[in-house]
Amino acid sequence: MLELKNITKKFGDQTVLGGVDVTIADQKTLAIVGPSGAGKTTLLRIIAGLTPADSGEMIWNGEPTTAAKMRQAGLIGVVFQGFELFPNLTVRRNLTLAPTLQGTSAAAATAQADQLLAELDLTAQADAYPFSLSGGQKQRVAIARALALKPKILLYDEPTSALDPNLRQSVADLINSVKAQGMTQVVVTHDMDFAQAVADETLTVAKLGGGEA
Numbered sequence: 095m096l097e098l099k100n101i102t103k104k105f106g107d108q109t110v111l112g113g114v115d116v117t118i119a120d121q122k123t124l125a126i127v128g129p130s131g132a133g134k135t136t137l138l139r140i141i142a143g144l145t146p147a148d149s150g151e152m153i154w155n156g157e158p159t160t161a162a163k164m165r166q167a168g169l170i171g172v173v174f175q176g177f178e179l180f181p182n183l184t185v186r187r188n189l190t191l192a193p194t195l196q197g198t199s200a201a202a203a204t205a206q207a208d209q210l211l212a213e214l215d216l217t218a219q220a221d222a223y224p225f226s227l228s229g230g231q232k233q234r235v236a237i238a239r240a241l242a243l244k245p246k247i248l249l250y251d252e253p254t255s256a257l258d259p260n261l262r263q264s265v266a267d268l269i270n271s272v273k274a275q276g277m278t279q280v281v282v283t284h285d286m287d288f289a290q291a292v293a294d295e296t297l298t299v300a301k302l303g304g305g306e307a
């Protein structure tokens with residue numbers, strides 16, 4: 095279980111997070127919802143160790159930790175809103191690059207990549223480059239790439255926003271099938287129907303006024 099307590103964040107004079115508590119339970123999906131500008135993405139980036147909080151605590155399985163330590167230990171994976179695939183690498187190489195840089199043998203990384211691609215119905219795209227993929231395929235590659243690093247917690251920033259609305263259900267199905275394999279997930283979304291389709295728990299981030307302490 096990962097707990098964040100009393101997380102605060104300001105940008106200049108604007109308080110975005112004014113003391114937020116988050117509990118991320120093992121093998122569950124937490125949806126973070128709230129209006130545009132409430133700070134959902136900021137909170138996700140703080141959990142991921144990509145943006146520092148101004149204050150607050152982080153506790154992993156009962157022990158104090160930091161987001162930077164969690165990230166360095168490879169415990170957290172992120173699926174970005176725009177997918178951020180490596181454009182000059184094939185789909186398979188998008189999955190194998192980070193594991194091989196971390197010391198996994200090329201053969202083992204390739205075997206694992208091919209298994210993930212098969213599970214996510216991407217075998218036919220293994221040698222393709224990202225530009226040639228549909229939005230839904232790009233997103234599945236982004237999820238497969240994150241899973242290739244074997245995180246304990248997988249974070250998604252607005253996973254439906256860059257996709258055709260009719261793909262919403264298949265993204266929900268995919269997140270639910272990743273959960274069924276034991277993954278702990280956090281999904282930032284402004285889409286309440288989507289949140290309902292994936293979430294065991296929902297955290298609503300309120301929009302604060304600008305300029306307060």
Ligand SMILES: Nc1ncnc2c1ncn2[C@@H]1O[C@H](COP(=O)(O)OP(=O)(O)OP(=O)(O)O)[C@@H](O)[C@H]1O
Nearest residue numbers: 105106110128129130131132133134135136137284
């Ligand atoms: N790096 C930054 N520098 C300055 N202000 C920022 C920065 N990142 C976010 N903000 C501001 O913080 C507030 C919260 O932004 P954030 O993207 O976290 O909200 P959100 O709830 O994810 O919104 P949306 O649903 O529109 O994506 C916004 O007012 C935004 O302009």
